[in-house]
Amino acid sequence: MIQQRPASRKKALAAVVLLILLAGVCIAAGQWQLRRAHEREALRAARLAGQQAPAMTLTAATPDGPDWHRATAQGRWLNPFTVLLDNRNLKGQPGFWVATPLALQDAPDTAVLVLRGWVARPLPPASLPDLSAADGPVQVQGTLLHRVPRLFDLGSLTGSPDNVLPRPFPAPDGAPPRVQNLPLDTLAAASGLKLLPVVLEQAPARDAGLVQDWPGPSENASQNYNYAGQWFSFAAIALIAAAVMLWRTWRRPAAPSKPDPARP
Numbered sequence: 001m002i003q004q005r006p007a008s009r010k011k012a013l014a015a016v017v018l019l020i021l022l023a024g025v026c027i028a029a030g031q032w033q034l035r036r037a038h039e040r041e042a043l044r045a046a047r048l049a050g051q052q053a054p055a056m057t058l059t060a061a062t063p064d065g066p067d068w069h070r071a072t073a074q075g076r077w078l079n080p081f082t083v084l085l086d087n088r089n090l091k092g093q094p095g096f097w098v099a100t101p102l103a104l105q106d107a108p109d110t111a112v113l114v115l116r117g118w119v120a121r122p123l124p125p126a127s128l129p130d131l132s133a134a135d136g137p138v139q140v141q142g143t144l145l146h147r148v149p150r151l152f153d154l155g156s157l158t159g160s161p162d163n164v165l166p167r168p169f170p171a172p173d174g175a176p177p178r179v180q181n182l183p184l185d186t187l188a189a190a191s192g193l194k195l196l197p198v199v200l201e202q203a204p205a206r207d208a209g210l211v212q213d214w215p216g217p218s219e220n221a222s223q224n225y226n227y228a229g230q231w232f233s234f235a236a237i238a239l240i241a242a243a244v245m246l247w248r249t250w251r252r253p254a255a256p257s258k259p260d261p262a263r264p
Helices: 006-052 184-191 221-251
Strands: 056-058 070-077 083-085 095-104 110-120 138-145 194-202
Touching (some): 070 110, 070 194, 110 138, 184 194
Parallel strands (some): 056 070, 110 194
Antiparallel strands (some): 070 095, 083 095
16 A cells, blocks of 8 residues: 655645635635625616606705606706717617706706717718707606716726816817716816706607617626526535545555664
């Protein structure tokens, strides 16, 4: 029978430690997937609750509400402050989201930012159509959000995010600026408008030919549960391998030390 040497035993123990560490990483990844699944389930429940609740009216007295809640606002469009949100695709077609503030009827010095809809990016030499909203008092219906849905912006990693509005704003030529993301505080600072702390995602409406087909957040919690199961399976495999290796290491006796020939 081959005796296991001390050096071999040390290598086996090192491998056991690495397998246990690997199992810990896999368990942590599985727990993260479970948290994501729970977040998506909570998001779905919040959206359903908002869709079923009666619509609220945004005014200076009721300037806020929960995400995904249906809401209406009455006022006048502030067309000079329209902003185009770039890289917003619809069914694989590149285009823009059109965002325009709506001055509230009961408080004209206060506005709510409305995501009015999507327009396709024109191919040169064509240009964008007239995106001006209708003049006069209007009532807008939609869904409440607490920020404009964001896209990943490489510039945010380098300190140059793509959300800078031109100065002066509005531009003298009246052309709407194009940005990738639009924080409410950025728009308020550039325009001088007093904005409500929410965004209204407009429901389907006749508005300058815009398309109101908004991509909702991913609510597929089952995918996260599947990923969690895979990570926990990897952790189980690593722990079983560590247990087998540990058992084999300790059941084999260490090699006996050689006798010293100088001793009688």
